[in-house]
Amino acid sequence: MSRDLSNVGLLFxxxxxxxxxxxxxxxxxxxxxxxxxxxPVAGEKRLGxxxxxxxGGTESNVACAASRLGLxxxxxxRVGDDVYAAMLLAEFSRFGVSTEHVTRTPGATSASxxxxxxxxxxxxxxxxxxxxxxxxxxxxxxxxxxxxxxxSAPYDLPRFLLQAEAAQGFGTDVIIDIEAAxxxxxxxxxxxxxxxxxxxxxxxxxxxLAGQPPSIERLQELLGYGPRLLxxxxxxxxxxxxxxxxxxQHPGFPEIxxxxxxxxxxxxxxxxxCALQGGTLAESMAFACAAAGFAVQAFGARSGYPQRVxxxxxxxxxxxxxxxxxxx
Numbered sequence: 001m002s003r004d005l006s007n008v009g010l011l012f013x014x015x016x017x018x019x020x021x022x023x024x025x026x027x028x029x030x031x032x033x034x035x036x037x038x039x040p041v042a043g044e045k046r047l048g049x050x051x052x053x054x055x056g057g058t059e060s061n062v063a064c065a066a067s068r069l070g071l072x073x074x075x076x077x078r079v080g081d082d083v084y085a086a087m088l089l090a091e092f093s094r095f096g097v098s099t100e101h102v103t104r105t106p107g108a109t110s111a112s113x114x115x116x117x118x119x120x121x122x123x124x125x126x127x128x129x130x131x132x133x134x135x136x137x138x139x140x141x142x143x144x145x146x147x148x149x150x151x152s153a154p155y156d157l158p159r160f161l162l163q164a165e166a167a168q169g170f171g172t173d174v175i176i177d178i179e180a181a182x183x184x185x186x187x188x189x190x191x192x193x194x195x196x197x198x199x200x201x202x203x204x205x206x207x208x209l210a211g212q213p214p215s216i217e218r219l220q221e222l223l224g225y226g227p228r229l230l231x232x233x234x235x236x237x238x239x240x241x242x243x244x245x246x247x248x249q250h251p252g253f254p255e256i257x258x259x260x261x262x263x264x265x266x267x268x269x270x271x272x273x274c275a276l277q278g279g280t281l282a283e284s285m286a287f288a289c290a291a292a293g294f295a296v297q298a299f300g301a302r303s304g305y306p307q308r309v310x311x312x313x314x315x316x317x318x319x320x321x322x323x324x325x326x327x328x
Contacts, residue, residue, distance in 0.1 A: 011198075011229065011243070011275040011284065012173060015148050020098075021071040021276050023147035023172075025140065025163065026059025027130050028077055028092070028102070029111040030084040031261065033299055039116045039124040048116065053084070054300030055091035056113060058153040058177060061262045061301050064095035065269025069291065069308050071276060074098040074147070076140055078130055080108040091302070101143065108132040121257030121296060137162045141170075148276060149173040149198075151268075155182050157191060164195040173197045177268060180208040193225035200268050203234045216240060216247050229281075231271065233264050238289050241281060250285040253293035253318055262301025267292040270311065290314045 036048035060075060067073040075097055079085040081104055088110060092099045108130055115125040137159060144150055150167040154160030154176055164174045175198040183189035189209050193199060206214045210222070214232040219242040222230055231241040238252040270291030274284040293314070294306040 011279070011281060012148065013171075014278070015171070018146055018148045019072070020074050020143070020147040022063070022066055022073045022149050022151060022272060023140075023143050024059040024063045024073065024075045024077075024151050026057060026075070026077050026153060027111045028055060028060040028075075028079060028088040029057035029113055029127070030054070030088060031056035031113050031115050031125075031301060033259075034114070034116050035299075036116050036118055039118055051117075051299050053087070054303065055088050056262065056301040057111060058265055059151060060088075060092070060097075061265035062151055062177075062269040062272070063097045064092070064302050065266045065291070065295075065305050066273045067096045067269075068305055069270055069273035069311070071273050074101060074143065076101040076143060078103050078105050078108070078132060080104070080110040080130065080132075081106050082109050084110045084112070095302070095305075101140075105130070105132045115261060117259050117261075117299065121260045123259065123261050125261075134159070137166065141166055144172050145170040147172055149175055149272065151175045151177075151272070153177045153179065153182075154192065157182075157188060161191070161195055168197075175200075175272070177201070177264075178205060178209070180205045183209055190225050193222060193227055196227045198229045198231070199227045200231050200233070200264070200271075202264055203232055206232050214240060216242055216249070220247070231268075231285075233267055233292075235260075239267065239285055241285055243281060246281055248281045248285050250282075250289045253290055253314065255293045255296055257296040259299045260296050262305075263292045263295040265301065266295035266305055273308075286315060287311055290318065 031054045033051035034048040040046040063073045079088050111130045113125045113127045144167045167174050174196045176196045177200040219230045229243045233239045236252045238250045240249045267288045271284045271288035274287040291311045294304045298304040
C-alpha cells in the first residue's frame with residue numbers, strides 16, 4: 001500500500017522503476033466557447049460571440065499541465081470518429097502526453113461541452129459525455145502497475161473503487177478530484193475519500209459536500225476517512241492543504257480573469273508536477289498557485305498553461321508568500 005508515508009515534506013515515494021509518473025483515466029472533451037454579457041437563464045435568449053473550439057476535459061487538462069511542467073504522463077481515454085477527434089489527439093501530442101492508450105471509437109461522438117463565459121470569466125457549461133461502452137478495468141492493470149500515481153475524476157463509483165483497489169495493490173498512489181455531483185450523499189463522499197491517497201476539491205464542492213466552508217480544522221477531520229493529503233482550491237484566494245503531518249495555506253496570484261475554465265486543473269497538474277519531483281507541501285502549493293494564475297488569462301482551458309520557466313520566474317518575482325506551514 002502507498003499511503004503510509006509519514007516523513008514531513010515527503011509527499012510521494014520515489015519509484016525510479018516506474019515508466020510513467022502519472023496515469024490518467026478519462027475522455028478528452030471538445031469545449032465550444034461563447035462569450036456573452038450574461039449567462040442566460042431558463043426561457044431567456046442572449047446575444048453572444050462564438051470564440052472557437054478548444055480541447056478540454058478534467059483529466060486531460062491535468063495531464064497536459066503536468067506534462068508541460070515536467071512529468072511523464074499517459075492517458076487512457078476515448079475519442080469518437082468525428083471531426084474533433086484529430087484535434088483532441090493533436091493537443092495531447094502538443095503537450096507531450098502519450099496517446100498510445102487513447103482509442104478512436106467507431107460511430108461515437110467525442111465528449112463535448114458548451115461553455116458560456118461572461119465578462120468576469122466565471123463560466124457556465126453544459127457537458128455531453130461519450131456513450132460508448134468502457135473497457136474492462138482489468139485492461140488497465142499493466143498501466144496502473146507501471147505508474148507512480150493514478151489520477152481520476154470519478155463519476156462511476158463502483159468502477160473507480162475497482163481501479164483504486166488495483167492501483168493501491170501495485171503501490172500506485174490514487175489521486176482524485178471530487179466534484180459535488182460525484183457524491184449525491186455522505187456515504188458516497190466518504191467512500192471516495194477512503195479509496196484515495198490524495199484528494200483535490202474546489203471550495204464550492206467542499207462547501208456542498210461538507211456542509212460548511214473549508215477550513216484547516218475541517219480538512220484535518222476528513223483525513224480520518226483515509227486520504228493522507230487533502231487540498232482545497234479557493235479561486236483568487238489561493239488554496240489550503242492538510243496532510244497527516246502538516247498543513248499549509250497559500251494566497252493566490254491575482255490576475256485579470258478572462259476565462260476560469262481549466263484553472264483548477266492547471267493547479268492540480270502543477271501541484272503534482274512539483275510534488276512528484278520531490279517538492280514539499282509548501283513548495284508544491286506555491287508552484288501550483290503561481291501556475292494557475294496563468295491559466296485564467298486566455299480563452300480555452302489550456303491556452304494559458306505555462307512552461308516551468310514561467311512559473312519559476314513568477315515565484316521569484318511575486319509578492320505572495322505561503323502562510324507558514326505548521327507541523328503536527
